[in-house]
Amino acid sequence: MIEVEHLAKKYGELMAVRDLSFTVEKGKIWGLLGPNAAGKTTTMRILTGFLPATEGRASVAGFDVFEKPNEVKKITGYLPEVIPLYTEMTVSEYLTFVAAIKQVPRSKRKEALGQAIEVSGLASVKNRLIENISRGFKQRVGIAQALIHDPQILILDEPTIGLDPAQIKEIRDLIKSLRGEHTIMLSTHILAEVTQTCDGVVIINEGRLMASGSLEELTTSFGGKEGIIIKLRTGHDEAVSSFQAIPGVSRVSRQDGELTVEWVWGKDLRETVSRLAVERGWGLLEMRPVAINIEDLYLRIVSGGAGQ
Amino acid sequence: MRNIGIIARKEVKTYFTSPIAYVVICVFLVLVGFFFYSAIWWFNSQAIQMAQNPYYYQQININQMVYAPLFHNMSIILLLMLPLLTMRLFAEEKKTGTDELLFTSPVHVVQVILGKYLAALVVLAAMLGLAGLLSVFTFLWGNPELVQILNGYLGLFLMGASFIAAGLFFSSLTKNQIVAAILTFGALLLFWILNWASYSATGIWKDVLNYLSIFQHFDGMTSGILDTTDVVYYLSFSFFALFLTHSVIQSRRWR
Numbered sequence: 001m002i003e004v005e006h007l008a009k010k011y012g013e014l015m016a017v018r019d020l021s022f023t024v025e026k027g028k029i030w031g032l033l034g035p036n037a038a039g040k041t042t043t044m045r046i047l048t049g050f051l052p053a054t055e056g057r058a059s060v061a062g063f064d065v066f067e068k069p070n071e072v073k074k075i076t077g078y079l080p081e082v083i084p085l086y087t088e089m090t091v092s093e094y095l096t097f098v099a100a101i102k103q104v105p106r107s108k109r110k111e112a113l114g115q116a117i118e119v120s121g122l123a124s125v126k127n128r129l130i131e132n133i134s135r136g137f138k139q140r141v142g143i144a145q146a147l148i149h150d151p152q153i154l155i156l157d158e159p160t161i162g163l164d165p166a167q168i169k170e171i172r173d174l175i176k177s178l179r180g181e182h183t184i185m186l187s188t189h190i191l192a193e194v195t196q197t198c199d200g201v202v203i204i205n206e207g208r209l210m211a212s213g214s215l216e217e218l219t220t221s222f223g224g225k226e227g228i229i230i231k232l233r234t235g236h237d238e239a240v241s242s243f244q245a246i247p248g249v250s251r252v253s254r255q256d257g258e259l260t261v262e263w264v265w266g267k268d269l270r271e272t273v274s275r276l277a278v279e280r281g282w283g284l285l286e287m288r289p290v291a292i293n294i295e296d297l298y299l300r301i302v303s304g305g306a307g308q
Numbered sequence: 309m310r311n312i313g314i315i316a317r318k319e320v321k322t323y324f325t326s327p328i329a330y331v332v333i334c335v336f337l338v339l340v341g342f343f344f345y346s347a348i349w350w351f352n353s354q355a356i357q358m359a360q361n362p363y364y365y366q367q368i369n370i371n372q373m374v375y376a377p378l379f380h381n382m383s384i385i386l387l388l389m390l391p392l393l394t395m396r397l398f399a400e401e402k403k404t405g406t407d408e409l410l411f412t413s414p415v416h417v418v419q420v421i422l423g424k425y426l427a428a429l430v431v432l433a434a435m436l437g438l439a440g441l442l443s444v445f446t447f448l449w450g451n452p453e454l455v456q457i458l459n460g461y462l463g464l465f466l467m468g469a470s471f472i473a474a475g476l477f478f479s480s481l482t483k484n485q486i487v488a489a490i491l492t493f494g495a496l497l498l499f500w501i502l503n504w505a506s507y508s509a510t511g512i513w514k515d516v517l518n519y520l521s522i523f524q525h526f527d528g529m530t531s532g533i534l535d536t537t538d539v540v541y542y543l544s545f546s547f548f549a550l551f552l553t554h555s556v557i558q559s560r561r562w563r
Contacts, residue, residue, distance in 0.1 A: 045408075048412040049411075049412055050408055050411055050412050051560065070414045070416075073412055073413055073414040074414045076412070078408075078409075078412045080405060080408040080409070080412075081405075082404075082405035082408070083405070084404070084405050084406040084407075084408050084409035084410075085404070085406070086318075086322070086404075086406060087404075088322060088325055088326055089322075089325075093321075097314070097318050098409065098413075100314045101311065101314055101315070101409075101410070101413040101414075101415050102413055102414065103414050145409070
């Protein structure tokens, strides 16, 4: 649905994005992850036709962004980093204006407005001036304006920035509810956002592509690990060395009576570990899996440079 | 065409929901009213004096004695006020980031520019239209030449339109509205007084400077003469400024 090939953008001497290639499948939520100033906003601005690229090619739903910008703009909804609000308008007036410039036919504008207001939960503020509503509502107005013409593609630049935890959850749920009908690309520098909402991720740093793919693919290919946390009644010291001796186990660590046993991705050692604990009579109290630690992955990718 | 209308309607609405349009129109009318009153007062006292002498009495002309100076004063008020009307048009969009919405929507840059231009023209038309109501008094108690007055207003409108185009251009250059207003005012004033330089210039330069001066082209219109050269001058001034605006906005591509 979104295809980017060897994209590069120069601001004067500064290379904001270089040789960036990735694809996003239809109906998926894809995260564009990277630290601040990694080139996320630039990439999104190129995809939406706000900025032209210096080199390379990008296409959205089969339309080349540089050759057919208007076709792309018609089917793309975009929430920029700074929400583009005319604060002297009411929420309804603003959304009606956006519907008009997004070429929603006059007869369908009312319907589109009603739908956008409902989906983004704006009913209670629809007749208030935008300058008087809270930050959380402004963010929702931003999402509503991106959705108003029912676009196939949604590009959201940091959609949850500056919100409180409850609002963040609401916005994430809203985005997840759009999965399937819409292809969504969202940028973020928060890892949890990717693991909780996205199907796949493009990680960039200093304008370079570091990795891209679905979450599982990435974890595997970057030597991801899985493991369990195990709680024992006695014999901790002995257990550490015994677990370490199991072939395939890469690391055993101990913290407050709990042991974390890790092994290489795809090699399920849960049975071996639990049998050992029972046989030796250490008193197996609890066992739970360790989640994929994408944070390690992210930090490794970002600090590792292009070589990895 | 439809997109131009959408942008224009939104901009007009913004002018009239914020105090900008009301303040600009009110201040304009107060000043014009004052100039009109003093011009009429002066005309009256002249008329009474000249009535003593049948020869001079023939020379009395309300168009020449009231409207010509009034139009001159109005043009200077426009020079001062229109930059304040146009300064926000692009600068504000850039400052608040709403340009990102406009330029990622399926509308052409040309449509955005023309929409905004049209909206400012509507406010200008409201200013001049309301000021034109003052003429009712002169028709009630005198017999001025209607065509001459209409020519004067047409001249003001065309001149205002080129001021607005220039304002649009300077607004597209910066995020800062004050900077946009000052640049517009400075550039317009320079164009206004360009003919002063023609006194010392020689040959072709004299003609060029004279032709480029905004003031030079307005003079004829105040006395009711509609010269196509002047109309062409104002239209091409507007066109050129709008064209530059378009280039500036498109040049985001190379920066």
